[in-house]
Amino acid sequence: MKLPSHRFREFVIEKLIFLSGIASVLFVALIFIFLLREGVSVLKSTSIGSFLGGHFWYPISSPAKLGILPLILGSLLVTAGAIMIAVPLGIAAAFYIAEVAPKRLRTILKSCVEVLSAIPSVVLGFLGITILVPFLKNVLNLPTGLTAFSGSIMLAFMALPTIITISEDAINAVPREYKDGALALGATHWQTLFRVVIHGALPGIIAAAMLGIGRVFGETMAVMMVTGNAAVIPHSLFEPVRTLTATIAAEMGEAAKGSPHYFALFAVGIVLFVISFAINLTADLLLNRGKKR
Amino acid sequence: MKPEVRREKIAFGVLLAATLLVVIPVAAIIVLIVTKGWSALSWEFLFSMPREGMRAGGIFPAIVGTVYLVFISLAFALPIGVMAAIYLSEYAKDNALTRIINLAIINLAGVSSVVFGLFGLSLFVVFLKFGVSIIAGALTLGIMTLPVIITTTREALRAVPASYREVSFSLGASRWQTVRHAVLPQALSGILTGAILSVGRVAGETAPILFTVAAFYLPNLPRGLSDQAMALPYHLYVITTQIPGIPESYRYGTALVLIGFVLIMNIIATVIRSKTARKR
Numbered sequence: 001m002k003l004p005s006h007r008f009r010e011f012v013i014e015k016l017i018f019l020s021g022i023a024s025v026l027f028v029a030l031i032f033i034f035l036l037r038e039g040v041s042v043l044k045s046t047s048i049g050s051f052l053g054g055h056f057w058y059p060i061s062s063p064a065k066l067g068i069l070p071l072i073l074g075s076l077l078v079t080a081g082a083i084m085i086a087v088p089l090g091i092a093a094a095f096y097i098a099e100v101a102p103k104r105l106r107t108i109l110k111s112c113v114e115v116l117s118a119i120p121s122v123v124l125g126f127l128g129i130t131i132l133v134p135f136l137k138n139v140l141n142l143p144t145g146l147t148a149f150s151g152s153i154m155l156a157f158m159a160l161p162t163i164i165t166i167s168e169d170a171i172n173a174v175p176r177e178y179k180d181g182a183l184a185l186g187a188t189h190w191q192t193l194f195r196v197v198i199h200g201a202l203p204g205i206i207a208a209a210m211l212g213i214g215r216v217f218g219e220t221m222a223v224m225m226v227t228g229n230a231a232v233i234p235h236s237l238f239e240p241v242r243t244l245t246a247t248i249a250a251e252m253g254e255a256a257k258g259s260p261h262y263f264a265l266f267a268v269g270i271v272l273f274v275i276s277f278a279i280n281l282t283a284d285l286l287l288n289r290g291k292k293r
Numbered sequence: 294m295k296p297e298v299r300r301e302k303i304a305f306g307v308l309l310a311a312t313l314l315v316v317i318p319v320a321a322i323i324v325l326i327v328t329k330g331w332s333a334l335s336w337e338f339l340f341s342m343p344r345e346g347m348r349a350g351g352i353f354p355a356i357v358g359t360v361y362l363v364f365i366s367l368a369f370a371l372p373i374g375v376m377a378a379i380y381l382s383e384y385a386k387d388n389a390l391t392r393i394i395n396l397a398i399i400n401l402a403g404v405s406s407v408v409f410g411l412f413g414l415s416l417f418v419v420f421l422k423f424g425v426s427i428i429a430g431a432l433t434l435g436i437m438t439l440p441v442i443i444t445t446t447r448e449a450l451r452a453v454p455a456s457y458r459e460v461s462f463s464l465g466a467s468r469w470q471t472v473r474h475a476v477l478p479q480a481l482s483g484i485l486t487g488a489i490l491s492v493g494r495v496a497g498e499t500a501p502i503l504f505t506v507a508a509f510y511l512p513n514l515p516r517g518l519s520d521q522a523m524a525l526p527y528h529l530y531v532i533t534t535q536i537p538g539i540p541e542s543y544r545y546g547t548a549l550v551l552i553g554f555v556l557i558m559n560i561i562a563t564v565i566r567s568k569t570a571r572k573r
Contacts, residue, residue: 010469014384020373021380022390024397024443027436031404034415092311100305101312111563112316118559119322120497121406122526123548126533127322130544160315190301211403218405220500221526225534245407245500252414252504269411273404280403284396 035273039266042066046260051267057231057242059251059261066264068271070233074148074241075217077234078227081152082159082216087209089156090163094208097164098171099193117161125225128154133226140238146228148241154222159212166211170204171197203286210283214276220245244268323556326548333546342512347532348539350512352547357514358427358522359554362506363495365431365518366438371488374442381443382450383472402440406500409437413505428518430506437501438491445490449483450476482569486562493558497551499526509535525551 042051046066054067097109128150137145174197182192198205228240229250242250248265255262337351344350377394385391413433423429453476461475508521509531515522529547532539 010467013469017376017380017384020376021385021394023373023377024401024439025394027439028397028400030416031408031412034412034420035408038411038415089311089315092308093315096305096308096312100308109312109316112319114559114563115323115556116315116319118493118497118555119319120499120526120551120555122497122499122530123326123552124322126529126544126548127325129533130541131325157315157318164315188297188301190304191297194304214403218403218408220405220407221530225530245405248407248411249500249503252411257419266411266415269408272408276403276405276408277400280399281396284399 032273035266035269038263039268039270040263042260042263042267044260045263051264052271055233057247059255059264064260064264066260068244068247068264068268070231071242071244071247071268072271073233074227074231075243075245077148077237077241078151078155078223078243079213079216081149081237082155083209083213085152085156086159086163086212086216090160090208090212091167091205093160094164094167094171094205095193098168099189099197113161113164116157117165121158121219121222122225124154124157125222128222128226142238144228144240146226146240147238148227148234149237151223151227151241151243152237154226155216155219158219158222159216162215163208163212166208167201167205170201170208173204174200207283207286210279210286214279214283217279218245218272218276220249224249244272248272323552326545326552329542330545330547330549333540333542334549338543338546339550343510344512347510347528347536348543352525352528352550354511354514355523355525355528355547356550358506358508358524359496359526359551361427361515361518361522362431362434362502362524363492365427366435366495367488367492369432369435370438370442370491374439374487375446375484377439378443378446378450379472379477382447383468383476398440398443401436402444404437406437406498407503409433409501410503410505412436413501418505424519425505425507425521426519427506427515427522430502430522430524431518433501433505434495434498437498438495441491441494442487445487446480446484449480449487452483453479482565486566489558489562489565493555493562496558497526497555499524499530502527525554 045064046054051066051068052072053069054065055069056065056067057070058065093109093113097106097113101109132153133145133150135145136142136147136150140149178196178200179192182196183189187195223243224246227243227246229242229246230240231242231247234241248268251261252265255265339351339356340353341351342353381391381394385394410433413429417423417429417432418425421429457475457479458471461471466474502524506522506524507527508523511521511523525547529544529551532544532547
């Protein structure tokens with residue numbers, strides 16, 4: 001009777017495979033539940049409105065002031081700066097790598113981008129603090145180099161691999177006939193890229209930019225190390241700011257478990273989770289729409 | 294020169310300049326860390342305990358801690374990730390459940406690393422009472438790396454030609470037999486590549502281990518999975534921002550060890566990938 005035990009083993013394995021298949025759903029749900037479990041208690045000491053819209057983040061004064069508006073604005077400012085650098089650079093580099101570079105050079109450039117994506121954020125933060133920050137302080141003649149702008153530069157570099165690789169895929173996915181048609185009509189290679197290929201690749205490129213934004217918004221270590229961490233409402237790119245992520249990373253170690261501060265940091269986590277969820281959902285819709293056409 | 298030809302030259306020049314602006318700093322970063330970190334590397338630096346508040350001695354416990362984290366998180370994430378990819382590539386139908394799973398994977402990949410840290414703190418450290426420990430951090434890192442393993446494995450499985458499956462089915466093999474004997478062996482190197490890439494990623498992550506594993510200064514080796522541990526990325530963070538007066542070469546040396554480990558993993562993955570690409 002060899003068959004039944006064999007069948008049974010197969011049954012067990014296939015059940016395990018199914019369970020692993022749905023594990024990701026389970027983990028996303030668990031993340032949300034466990035953030036909510038701790039974070040929702042912040043409503044005992046503040047309301048949703050004054051949490052999201054409060055101008056002051058003094059978590060250890062008594063009574064604690066738990067307004068995360070300065071942190072939200074800090075994150076938005078750093079992200080906006082990073083995106084303004086990374087999106088044009090990334091798209092240009094993607095076009096160069098996908099369409100212009102000779103084959104040999106393309107391989108080298110692609111592996112450079114891969115290396116960039118592999119560099120741990122703490123290493124970039126370390127270089128940021130030892131080289132970029134003093135450099136910007138001197139060149140821009142600022143009181144401190146620990147500013148939102150330093151953070152934007154760091155984060156731009158961390159978003160570039162995402163933006164370049166996904167844009168490049170989108171460019172390569174444009175049907176060959178589009179290009180051939182344009183070239184046959186006498187357009188130059190550049191006219192073909194700028195007038196034809198870019199339209200076919202646009203949904204993918206927008207998705208690439210969105211995923212880049214997602215990456216930047218959630219980045220923690222590098223941004224914490226170079227932005228100066230001042231939890232005040234920022235007025236320019238050249239002031240110290242504190243982001244949502246850096247607040248959690250810097251303060252969770254000291255927040256007493258069960259204090260309003262502790263709950264508030266989890267609530268900041270919920271805000272981050274919801275934002276990244278929205279960004280990734282939109283990017284995914286764009287990518288799928290691009291594929292279906 | 295015709296105007297449109299000149300315009301093309303200028304445009305391609307701009308694209309090249311943008312590309313160089315991305316690539317040159319990458320090369321500069323690697324060269325800088327290697328040249329400045331090299332002088333710090335010594336037998337003592339790599340294999341001894343830190344002394345005098347980390348201003349002297351070595352980084353051995355941080356290296357050991359990172360190795361622990363990498364292997365335990367992989368032991369957790371690799372089986373789940375590979376089986377999840379098998380499910381998605383070989384079993385799943387095109388239905389709502391599959392849509393939801395794919396969405397979950399994308400979101401898992403997009404969640405901020407510090408949010409994983411909060412999650413690990415709340416689930417493993419507090420709720421399951423593991424305490425601040427290697428196991429809590431490794432599980433957190435494992436969940437974080439799942440999307441990488443799932444997507445690379447799924448790509449590897451999908452690259453196996455459909456004819457392999459058809460032949461296996463036509464010989465009377467069941468679905469699992471087909472996966473096990475016809476599909477998996479062909480996808481092995483792709484799966485390996487994914488695993489190695491995720492090892493590199495886990496080794497460099499700092500935010501998820503801040504509240505789940507990391508010990509500021511612990512001049513002895515972890516004795517078990519429920520111990521706290523030092524880890525390379527957190528150590529680099531600490532000696533860069535928290536402790537003044539550390540010789541710069543120590544920082545560059547630590548950065549070099551970390552980045553060296555990550556890059557070696559990437560090189561191995563690339564070599565495996567290009568070897569299989571040539572075979573096909």
